[in-house]
Amino acid sequence: MLDYVYCCPDSVPDAKKYADSDSRYYVTPSYIDIQVNGYNGVTLDGNEGVTVEKLEHISESLKHSGCAIFVPTLITSPYEILKKSLEQTELYMKKHPGRIPGLHIEGPFISPVKKGIHKESYIRKLEGRDLELILRYAGAVSYITLDPNAVTPDVMKELLNAGIKLSLGHTEADYRKAEEFIGNGATLGTHLYNAMTMAANGRTPMAVEAILNSDTVYCGVIGDGIHVNYALVRLAHRLLGDRFVLVTDCLAAAGTDPEKFRSFVFAEKEIFNDPEKGCIDAKGTLGGSRLTMTEGVQNLVKHAGFTLNEAVYAATLAPAKALGINLSGNYNILDEELNLVDVISGKD
16 A cells, blocks of 8 residues: 655656555655764864765765755854865755755854754854855855854844855854744744743743744744754644754764764764763764654654654645745655665656
8 A cells, every 4th residue: 555645646656556556555745854063983083074985975874764865064163164064065066966056154253152962162153254255155055153242233134145045053042042043034943942042931042932923934843852852843843843853963873873983973972872961972862863754753743743744844844935945856765664665766
């Protein structure tokens, strides 16, 4: 038995071999992950930053979790690493068109108060040579995570005019400041609830509430059950609706055997792949996840009350709309437990 989710039978002829099975299978578009810090033993942070070779390794590895398009993410880094990463991203995009929509620059233009795992000494405002660099490589930038206090409205306008999307995240902004930032053209939110201000009571709405109260912002939510309680995942979905985007925020630990890959370096710190607490540093600060998109879809259905259609939408059409890109044209075959059993190409 075969069910098609957001795709039609004529576009996936190779899926028909599953139709005569007594078991139920689902056909879905391949997933899109808009926040990937590393995968399968490789990290995009460190002395090298992003390289063509790392992106090729991650892209090939992600296919095994049903993810055909991803957005490589570079966290807070010095200027030299940012420059090299943009150069390498541009080279990769020319070599492999369509695999990535560009780099996600997640810092250094963030709040030191809400830095999370990011290295504080690299945090700075978006101006001067950083701005010149980013505008020079605008075609290799998908979106930038920003704290409103790290950027002026005029700079926001320059970035938006260059085709770069802006995301509210790693921010200590209050509701008014966050609402103003959204009004100035930000259309994304970075890992909702994590590293951003939220209301302490009914009188003090903050950045989280500004996003949830918006009619335009698409927002990523990490669906591992560690970063965000599933009750709050469910609430975010009720309020964001079709603008809820499943993200993994995954690190090098994702796609590995946790028994063999127990620690690694990220943000110039040793990160421990703790079976209960997730990917944490020595102080217990979360530094991303080991989640795959396949696991994220399963979690949304099993733990957060999503229907299968809603979960698949959050992993495919929502991120595509958030970034203004097309689906890959590849498809996933899932079994009844939503495990990935096959990846197939659609019609040319």
